[in-house]
Amino acid sequence: MSSAAAKPILYSYFRSSCSWRVRIALALKGIAYDVVPVNLLKDGGQQLAIIHYLEDTCPNPRLLPQDLKKRAQVRMIADHIVSGIQPLQNLSILKQMGEKKMEWAQNCIASGFQALEQTLQHTAGRYCVGDEVSMADLCLVPQVFNAERFKVDMGPYPTITRINKALLELEAFKVSHPSLQPDTPAELRA
Amino acid sequence: MSSAAAKPILYSYFRSSCSWRVRIALALKGIAYDVVPVNLLKDGGQQLAIIHYLEDTCPNPRLLPQDLKKRAQVRMIADHIVSGIQPLQNLSILKQMGEKKMEWAQNCIASGFQALEQTLQHTAGRYCVGDEVSMADLCLVPQVFNAERFKVDMGPYPTITRINKALLELEAFKVSHPSLQPDTPAELRA
Incomplete structure (x- = not known):
């Protein structure tokens, strides 16, 4: 920008x-x-x-909560997606995977979503951390969109699925x- | 923690x-x-x-400068390392690379350092952004340590090398x- x-x-x-x-x-x-x-x-x-x-x-x-514990939770979730999942399934990596591209992306996302689903069970309200939209939510929705593109089975991630749906109803999303x-x-x- | x-x-x-x-x-x-x-x-x-x-x-x-432009530079550099370089050469990825492990890690780091070297030429003073230690520096030193572990040729990155050396003289590092x-x-x- x-x-x-x-x-x-x-x-x-x-x-x-x-x-x-x-x-x-x-x-x-x-x-x-x-x-x-x-x-x-x-x-x-x-x-x-x-x-x-x-x-x-x-x-x-605010996209970061004032409460310091919640702020840390927001950053943990955002960083988990931005550093722990997304870089492993980006264009330049997938190109190098050739035929194994789809399987690679699915494994990276599934393994990241397993950890994320557990975290969200402790932090989520209506959205990723409580009931206010935060940076964590900005990261979640594009990552779920990628998961769907790569045909990841979302069955094991009911919390991720529920939050993603709630967020997609908001005008900004x-x-x-x-x-x-x-x-x-x-x-x-x- | x-x-x-x-x-x-x-x-x-x-x-x-x-x-x-x-x-x-x-x-x-x-x-x-x-x-x-x-x-x-x-x-x-x-x-x-x-x-x-x-x-x-x-x-x-402070590990984030008060000046908003410098803050953005610090975050850009930190995120480039934390999301753009480090995840591609971490343990779980390298395991999947088998024999190509070393070459893969070298390529990821070299490609990330090329971009970083250029950025630093615009932002660096004694350290990554000006003359104060920031979050960017906390990310730089461990990444250079990884580069050395993977025997990346540091010749093309004189700015990264100079800043890394200055930082390693500080007690906290x-x-x-x-x-x-x-x-x-x-x-x-x-």
């Missing part, structure tokens, strides 16, 4: 989970922005830095969805 | 870059702690949540070093 006194520009790729996280944050905070589509070769997890910058500069609504972006190919449009 | 009113306990593995990052933060903030060694099967990147918790509860010395932990095997002790 390029920030200026004027409207910020988001360099975005419709299907990137990193771009999507940032789009949700922008929508939640009500920040208008322009999109410059970028067809990513490399789909890293780094864009959480943008979300923290948005939190620092536009603290309302709808407008930022990969099926509705300027660079979404026609066949993938909602 | 388990926090209580009493001395915190760090569940640590001497060689884990995640544990090391936390040990540096604890040393910088002068927080006394007990170590319970854990021989990690899975070496995720999640432990950055602990560092943020330490920053929230013990803000001196020395006492937290993998060669000096309670669970360090005798043959790897400093």
